Amino acid sequence: MPGVPSPAARDEEVGSVAVQRTFVMVKPDGVRRGLVGEVISRLERKGLRLTRARMLTIDADLAARHYAEHLAKPFYPDLAAFITSGPVFAMEWEGEEAVEVARSLMGVTDPKKAAPGTIRGDFGLLTTENIVHGSDSPASAERELGLFFS
Ligand code: RTP
Numbered sequence: 001m002p003g004v005p006s007p008a009a010r011d012e013e014v015g016s017v018a019v020q021r022t023f024v025m026v027k028p029d030g031v032r033r034g035l036v037g038e039v040i041s042r043l044e045r046k047g048l049r050l051t052r053a054r055m056l057t058i059d060a061d062l063a064a065r066h067y068a069e070h071l072a073k074p075f076y077p078d079l080a081a082f083i084t085s086g087p088v089f090a091m092e093w094e095g096e097e098a099v100e101v102a103r104s105l106m107g108v109t110d111p112k113k114a115a116p117g118t119i120r121g122d123f124g125l126l127t128t129e130n131i132v133h134g135s136d137s138p139a140s141a142e143r144e145l146g147l148f149f150s
């Protein structure tokens with residue numbers, strides 16, 4: 001019948017919805033400041049689903065693997081010292097376009113430039129101590145989830 005999609009076409013439509021999972025982590029400054037609940041609440045209210053979580057302290061080896069792309073950068077020593085400075089809260093979140101949605105809720109890297117209404121924009125000031133991490137692509141999400149939830 002014209003205009004009525006066949007069951008196969010409907011299946012394709014459902015399949016095209018980009019349900020993703022992403023890795024989000026409250027960094028040591030966020031844990032110290034009691035912002036774990038705030039971060040969870042914002043992502044939950046947006047409609048993302050929390051599917052796994054654990055608290056841990058990152059050691060130097062995990063820091064180097066997680067931030068492998070930044071190992072040669074001048075800021076890496078400060079970044080490594082900070083990310084290993086206390087417990088973090090590591091999470092897996094799921095939902096439509098979860099990678100980009102989580103990043104948009106976080107705001108840009110430098111909290112001074114992050115828009116009000118974002119996590120970094122509302123709670124941060126320093127580039128290193130920017131409260132939260134989120135995967136920057138679906139491939140990064142799979143790699144990072146493997147590091148923290150293997
Ligand atoms: P993240 O990976 O932590 O979610 O942050 P991001 O994607 O927004 O930023 P990225 O470029 O991946 O940088 C990782 C972390 O390194 C610190 N950083 N410092 N001093 C600097 O120029 C500088 N640039 C980056 C930040 O803490 C950033 O979150």
Ligand code: MG
Binds near residue numbers: 134
């Ligand atoms: Mg990054």
